Amino acid sequence: MNKRASFLIASLLLLAAESAAFAQTPILSFDQAAGFPGDVVTLRLVLTTGGIPVVAAESAFTYDTDQLTFVSASVTGSALTAGKKAVATVESGVLERLTVYDDGTNWSTPIEDGDLPLMRFRIAPTATPGSLLTILTHDCSVTVAPATKRAATCGTGLVFVQVAGTSPVISLGEASGAAGTSVTLALGLATNGMLPIATETTIAYDASKLSYVSSAAGNAASAAGKSVDPSVAGGVLQKIAVYATGGSWNTPIGNGDLALITFQIGAAVTPGSQLTVSISGCKYTIAPATTTDAACGNNGSISVSGAATCPDADGDNYAVCTATCNPAPGKQCGDCNDGNGAVHPNTLEVCNGIDDNCDTVIDNGQAALCDDGNVCTTDACGGAAGCTHVNNSLSCNDGNACTQADTCQGGACAGLNPVVCTALDLCHNAGVCNTGTGVCSNPAKPNGTACNDGNACTLNEACSGGICGGGTARSCDDAQACTADVCDPAIGCLTSVTNLDTGGFSAARVDGRDLVVLADAYNSCPGDLRYRLAANLDRVQTLPGACIDGTDFHLFMVSFGHNCP
Amino acid sequence: MTARRVALLAFAVALPIGVGCGGGGGGGGGGDTLQLSCVDGGAAPANAVTLICGGATNSTTERVDVVLGGPASGTTTLRGLNFDVIYEPANLEYVPAATDTSPLFSPNALVAVRLSDDQPGRVIVSIQEYGSVVAPVSVGAGQHLVLSLSFRRAAGVTFGPTPLTFENAEATSAVPAISFGSALALSYQ
Numbered sequence: 007m008n009k010r011a012s013f014l015i016a017s018l019l020l021l022a023a024e025s026a027a028f029a030q031t032p033i034l035s036f037d038q039a040a041g042f043p044g045d046v047v048t049l050r051l052v053l054t055t056g057g058i059p060v061v062a063a064e065s066a067f068t069y070d071t072d073q074l075t076f077v078s079a080s081v082t083g084s085a086l087t088a089g090k091k092a093v094a095t096v097e098s099g100v101l102e103r104l105t106v107y108d109d110g111t112n113w114s115t116p117i118e119d120g121d122l123p124l125m126r127f128r129i130a131p132t133a134t135p136g137s138l139l140t141i142l143t144h145d146c147s148v149t150v151a152p153a154t155k156r157a158a159t160c161g162t163g164l165v166f167v168q169v170a171g172t173s174p175v176i177s178l179g180e181a182s183g184a185a186g187t188s189v190t191l192a193l194g195l196a197t198n199g200m201l202p203i204a205t206e207t208t209i210a211y212d213a214s215k216l217s218y219v220s221s222a223a224g225n226a227a228s229a230a231g232k233s234v235d236p237s238v239a240g241g242v243l244q245k246i247a248v249y250a251t252g253g254s255w256n257t258p259i260g261n262g263d264l265a266l267i268t269f270q271i272g273a274a275v276t277p278g279s280q281l282t283v284s285i286s287g288c289k290y291t292i293a294p295a296t297t298t299d300a301a302c303g304n305n306g307s308i309s310v311s312g313a314a315t316c317p318d319a320d321g322d323n324y325a326v327c328t329a330t331c332n333p334a335p336g337k338q339c340g341d342c343n344d345g346n347g348a349v350h351p352n353t354l355e356v357c358n359g360i361d362d363n364c365d366t367v368i369d370n371g372q373a374a375l376c377d378d379g380n381v382c383t384t385d386a387c388g389g390a391a392g393c394t395h396v397n398n399s400l401s402c403n404d405g406n407a408c409t410q411a412d413t414c415q416g417g418a419c420a421g422l423n424p425v426v427c428t429a430l431d432l433c434h435n436a437g438v439c440n441t442g443t444g445v446c447s448n449p450a451k452p453n454g455t456a457c458n459d460g461n462a463c464t465l466n467e468a469c470s471g472g473i474c475g476g477g478t479a480r481s482c483d484d485a486q487a488c489t490a491d492v493c494d495p496a497i498g499c500l501t502s503v504t505n506l507d508t509g510g511f512s513a514a515r516v517d518g519r520d521l522v523v524l525a526d527a528y529n530s531c532p533g534d535l536r537y538r539l540a541a542n543l544d545r546v547q548t549l550p551g552a553c554i555d556g557t558d559f560h561l562f563m564v565s566f567g568h569n570c571p
Numbered sequence: 572m573t574a575r576r577v578a579l580l581a582f583a584v585a586l587p588i589g590v591g592c593g594g595g596g597g598g599g600g601g602g603d604t605l606q607l608s609c610v611d612g613g614a615a616p617a618n619a620v621t622l623i624c625g626g627a628t629n630s631t632t633e634r635v636d637v638v639l640g641g642p643a644s645g646t647t648t649l650r651g652l653n654f655d656v657i658y659e660p661a662n663l664e665y666v667p668a669a670t671d672t673s674p675l676f677s678p679n680a681l682v683a684v685r686l687s688d689d690q691p692g693r694v695i696v697s698i699q700e701y702g703s704v705v706a707p708v709s710v711g712a713g714q715h716l717v718l719s720l721s722f723r724r725a726a727g728v729t730f731g732p733t734p735l736t737f738e739n740a741e742a743t744s745a746v747p748a749i750s751f752g753s754a755l756a757l758s759y760q
Contacts, residue, residue, distance in 0.1 A: 511738075512739075515687070517653065517655075517695045517739070518652075518653025518683070518695065518696065518698075518739075518741075519697075521653070521681055521699050522653065522699055522743055524699075525651065525681050525702070526701070526702075528681065528702050529702045530702070562683075567683075567685030567686055567688055568687075568689075569688055
């Protein structure tokens with residue numbers, strides 16, 4: 007610790023001790039000021055009455071007249087009310103004493119706590135920069151109405167001679183991080199020989215790219231027992247103040263970090279970009295309460311890490327990528343023509359003579375690219391000339407199931423060979439073709455409609471529920487004794503002659519001789535040597551009924567024993 | 572032979588013989604009440620078909636058996652028989668059987684038995700084996716029942732012996748030849 011700093015601290019400690027010892031005694035205290043050699047500085051002479059009704063006060067002064075020259079004392083002050091006035095006693099330009107009183111009608115009005123006249127001194131041009139000049143008050147007293155004079159505690163004024171051209175410098179450091187991550191900037195202090203006990207820095211940054219997260223005391227602030235007080239408005243950091251309110255309030259802050267400020271880099275911030283956190287309005291305070299501009303040094307700088315962004319000049323969200331760049335968020339690599347927004351991967355290839363989808367093949371797909379969905383045109387891709395569609399005569403489907411042979415004609419599908427609906431049978435009318443299924447409806451004729459069930463052995467059939475039936479049995483009786491009267495459903499009435507033998511006594515009757523003929527041919531079928539058509543009384547000509555069998559025997563027996571006229 | 576049998580023999584002698592010989596007799600009832608009686612000419616001669624009394628079914632109905640007499644030795648073959656049985660329709664009625672079968676021929680033989688539709692008193696009978704693949708019927712010695720016919724008294728009549736005879740009778744493919752003859756008579760008195 008240098009000599010000047012030791013003196014300052016000792017003085018402050020002395021002032022604090024005096025204040026404690028005479029807490030119930032009126033105090034006349036000086037504050038402090040700072041200035042460069044040749045500057046005029048102003049110090050406040052403050053009265054603290056301690057609850058005593060002070061009507062007048064006075065104090066004597068002693069200071070190094072080689073370093074300080076009294077300039078003036080104001081006639082106003084917050085405590086100079088009700089006609090009180092301050093009278094400075096100056097001898098040979100040296101301030102000897104200051105008296106505050108009222109010689110008028112308000113002489114007995116108490117002086118309230120507050121400023122007595124403001125005392126102005128000029129720092130000698132030869133004063134040593136960095137030195138601390140003192141203005142001692144002594145013989146301090148107050149008068150309590152009506153005329154009781156009491157001693158008061160005196161304070162000491164301090165004037166810090168600043169070093170010309172120098173001041174503490176407050177700077178923000180640098181950091182780097184990827185988009186979406188947090189980075190911390192150090193708010194640094196270079197005291198340049200000054201003894202700041204507090205600092206204040208205004209912060210500005212692009213809140214669209216950086217978000218304030220938090221602040222913490224830096225190493226220098228922590229070492230001096232200081233706290234960081236961030237001012238935040240709407241989530242945006244406005245100012246960083248570093249000070250202490252407790253016992254270390256007047257502990258000077260050394261070189262180092264005042265604060266550590268953490269920001270979050272926006273996720274959409276372009277990698278490789280540089281973000282600036284500006285500082286301004288840098289101030290510092292020297293003990294006990296003189297605040298002076300400090301120099302604002304470097305702004306903060308945040309490098310957003312990441313490779314360069316690959317270009318997407320045509321804005322189709324497909325960039326032209328190389329090994330040294332990355333596509334911007336939301337974009338993809340692979341554009342093969344960054345001057346044509348219609349050309350990029352994953353787009354539809356069209357017939358136009360260029361590689362639309364960047365698969366290295368021009369018009370990949372050829373004819374398929376030109377499919378117009380019409381089977382009646384033959385599609386082809388002609389490169390830059392585009393698609394051609396030539397009418398053909400292929401088979402097609404016109405969507406109408408009631409046309410059975412559809413063929414392309416003039417570029418359209420023509421339905422040919424229509425389904426012709428016919429009546430299913432005599433008990434149904436011709437229906438209508440369903441274009442969806444190609445099936446004809448099958449409407450039944452009204453019940454009672456005359457029909458033919460195909461059975462030659464029935465007569466007068468009629469429709470019922472679309473079915474032909476009913477009717478009466480056909481009678482095949484030909485009134486001939488020697489015929490087998492039978493009805494064949496397929497043929498109708500059959501009247502086969504059963505008198506198979508016409509010789510002798512059997513000539514005119516059906517008897518055993520006829521049965522002999524039948525028996526000889528019995529169980530024979532057409533083609534057999536024994537077969538006799540005449541014996542096939544049921545006249546069935548096809549197998550198996552074509553054979554001479556039991557049916558024929560039973561037909562024969564109908565007329566067995568009959569006489570044949 | 573009983574007295575009744577003697578009388579029948581005398582009656583038999585008086586009957587004309589058609590083809591072949593008749594003989595034997597039997598059946599019939601007798602006594603004090605009216606009943607249908609049957610008299611025949613006895614067993615069928617060899618290779619001959621005759622009618623033999625088959626027994627009374629009741630007092631008004633008589634079964635008449637058509638019997639083939641087997642050869643004295645060896646066998647006789649045939650494929651069928653055709654014949655008419657003639658009777659007096661004023662006295663008798665033919666009673667059709669429920670089923671006409673012949674125990675002599677094969678079960679599948681065609682058997683036809685019908686009344687003539689225009690000649691009362693004539694039952695036309697035909698029994699035929701059929702088809703060339705079926706062997707002819709072969710018969711040996713003895714009496715062979717061809718089939719049975721039933722007759723009953725016509726309502727309200729009494730009558731003396733009335734004969735049942737064959738007409739249009741012939742055997743089909745018979746080796747040796749077969750003759751037909753009948754000496755059977757029925758009476759109701």
